[in-house]
Amino acid sequence: DIQMTQSPSSLSASIGDRVSITCRASQTISNYLHWYQQKPGKAPELLIYAASSLQSGVPARFSGSGFGTDFTLTISSLQPEDSATYYCQQTYKAPRTFGQGTKLEIK
Amino acid sequence: QVQLVESGGGVVQSGRSLRVSCAASGFTFRNYVMHWVRQAPGKGLEWVSVISHDGGTKFYADSVKGRFTISRDNSENTLYLQMNSLRADDTAVYYCARGNTGNYLDAFDIWGQGTMVTVSS
Numbered sequence: 001d002i003q004m005t006q007s008p009s010s011l012s013a014s015i016g017d018r019v020s021i022t023c024r025a026s027q028t029i030s031n032y033l034h035w036y037q038q039k040p041g042k043a044p045e046l047l048i049y050a051a052s053s054l055q056s057g058v059p060a061r062f063s064g065s066g067f068g069t070d071f072t073l074t075i076s077s078l079q080p081e082d083s084a085t086y087y088c089q090q091t092y093k094a095p096r097t098f099g100q101g102t103k104l105e106i107k
Numbered sequence: 108q109v110q111l112v113e114s115g116g117g118v119v120q121s122g123r124s125l126r127v128s129c130a131a132s133g134f135t136f137r138n139y140v141m142h143w144v145r146q147a148p149g150k151g152l153e154w155v156s157v158i159s160h161d162g163g164t165k166f167y168a169d170s171v172k173g174r175f176t177i178s179r180d181n182s183e184n185t186l187y188l189q190m191n192s193l194r195a196d197d198t199a200v201y202y203c204a205r206g207n208t209g210n211y212l213d214a215f216d217i218w219g220q221g222t223m224v225t226v227s228s
Contacts, residue, residue, distance in 0.1 A: 034214040036152075043202055043221055044144075044152065049214035087152055091206075091213040094166045096142070096154040 002026050002090050006099035014107045019075045021102045023088035028068045032092035035064055035073045038101075039084045047086075048073060080106055109133035109217055111203050116222030119193055127222050129186040129203030134217075137161070137181040140206035142215060143188050145199035153199075156188065157206065171197075193226045200224075 003026035013019050023033065031051040036044040046055045048064035051071055061076045075082055083106045088099040115127040129141070143155040156167045156177040165177050176189040186203050200223050204215035 032212045034212075036215070038152075043218040044215075045218070046214055046216050049207075049216070050210065050212045053210070055216065089152075089154075089215070094157070095168050096157070096213070098152040098154065101151045 001095055002029060002093055002097050004088055004090055004097050004099040006086075006088055006102050008102060009100065010103040010105070012105045012107050013078050015078055015080060017078045019078050019082075019104065021073045021086055021088075021104075023066075023071045023073070023099050025069045025071075025090055025092075029090045029092035031067055032090055033064075033066065033071045034089045034091065035062075036087045036089065037082075037084045038087065044087065078106065082106070111205065111217055111219035113201065113203055113219040113222035116201065116224045118225045118227055121194060121226055121228045123193055124189070124191045125193060125224060126187055126189045127201050127224065129188075129219055131184045131186065131205075134205075136179075136184040140208060140213065141177075141179060141186045142204045142206050143177060143186075144202045144204055144215070144218075145197075146202070146221075147196070147199045150199075155201070158186070190224070193224075195226050195228055198224060198226045 005024045033051045035048040038044040052064045085101045085103045112130045119125045142157045158177045174192045178187045200221040202221045203219045205217040206213045207216040
């Protein structure tokens with residue numbers, strides 16, 4: 001199975017900060033990498049697909065980059081509603097593994 | 108609107124069976140790959156199973172292989188997960204999700220609200 005490792009596991013940042021979360025795959029996955037946001041008690045929502053494509057309706061402050069094994073989700077200017085847990089996922093091979101999640105809190 | 112609605116969760120004794128369902132609306136269900144994903148209380152997301160658009164191809168996570176069966180009824184726009192020999196570590200919220208192929212590279216673009224399955228000993 002392809003292992004997905006996110007870092008950090010948690011972070012705290014202030015409104016307006018630029019925040020980055022990284023995701024590393026245990027083997028190359030091309031750009032078959034997606035990012036999801038999950039708020040407490042809610043289902044995950046797709047933010048970024050194919051490593052860098054913004055899902056319709058997602059604010060432009062979210063962006064993704066990377067290829068191969070190393071990927072980054074960036075929030076350019078943190079907003080209060082961005083407090084959530086973020087997951088990366090690979091769909092290059094079955095099983096479609098997720099990272100362990102990064103919990104983002106607002107200071 | 109495009110929507111997935113799960114049902115069928117509940118409390119079940121260890122070793123028993125349960126079937127959860129996912130009703131799709133607002134899109135052409137038969138054209139899409141569908142997945143089940145679960146989340147144990149306080150834990151991360153775990154992919155469980157996938158079924159092809161026509162139901163002919165299925166894959167499972169090792170943790171459920173041989174115990175869970177995914178199926179779909181394209182005439183009823185419904186996805187199912189039959190869970191047998193349930194164990195305490197199957198306790199989780201079960202989500203169905205649409206896999207969008209093509210440019211989306213099978214990203215899960217639509218999710219249901221989830222249904223809670225609790226396995227008691």
